[in-house]
Each structure stands twice: as structure tokens, then as C-alpha cells.
Amino acid sequence: MPNLSRTRWWDRQLEFEYPDCRLPYLDREKVQVQRGRMVFDMVYCADCGAPKALAPVEATTFAFFVCNECVAKKGPPAGCVEVEGPKVE
Numbered sequence: 338m339p340n341l342s343r344t345r346w347w348d349r350q351l352e353f354e355y356p357d358c359r360l361p362y363l364d365r366e367k368v369q370v371q372r373g374r375m376v377f378d379m380v381y382c383a384d385c386g387a388p389k390a391l392a393p394v395e396a397t398t399f400a401f402f403v404c405n406e407c408v409a410k411k412g413p414p415a416g417c418v419e420v421e422g423p424k425v426e
């Protein structure tokens with residue numbers, strides 16, 4: 338994917354050359370999940386597209402995610418570090 342950050346075509350949803358794995362901004366509200374007083378955006382696997390993670394709405398400006406099954410099959414994406422995240426029940 339080309340680096341568009343220095344051009345007028347820069348899209349915030351392509352931060353760090355990876356796509357944001359949440360729905361486009363105006364559609365996110367339809368699939369938000371509430372746990373207690375916290376509201377989370379659904380995050381979809383960049384490889385298989387399954388909704389498998391949650392990102393807190395107020396603390397997240399960008400989310401790129403690949404699920405454990407896809408990482409087990411193909412390995413982690415280049416330049417990414419594996420971290421434990423909240424799980425969808």
C-alpha cells in the first residue's frame with residue numbers, strides 16, 4: 338500500500354499504511370457494544386473480516402487488528418507487535 342501521508346489524498350483511516358479495522362465513522366454507532374459505563378467500537382479482522390475485538394470509543398483514534406486464527410495460519414503482519422486485547426463474548 339503506498340504511503341499517502343504527505344499527499345493531499347491522505348486518509349486518516351489508512352494510518353501507518355494499514356487500514357482502520359472499524360466500520361467507517363458514520364456506521365460505527367450501529368455496531369457499538371456497551372459494557373458497564375464503557376462504550377466500545379466493534380473491530381473486524383483485517384484478514385477474515387470476522388468481528389472479534391472491541392476498542393473503547395473515547396480512547397481509540399485508530400485500530401488495526403488481525404485475529405489469533407489468521408496470525409496462527411499466516412503469521413503476524415509485517416512491522417506489527419502482538420498484544421493481548423479485549424475479547425468479544
Ligand SMILES: [Zn+2]
Nearest residue numbers: 382385404407
Ligand atoms: Zn481473522
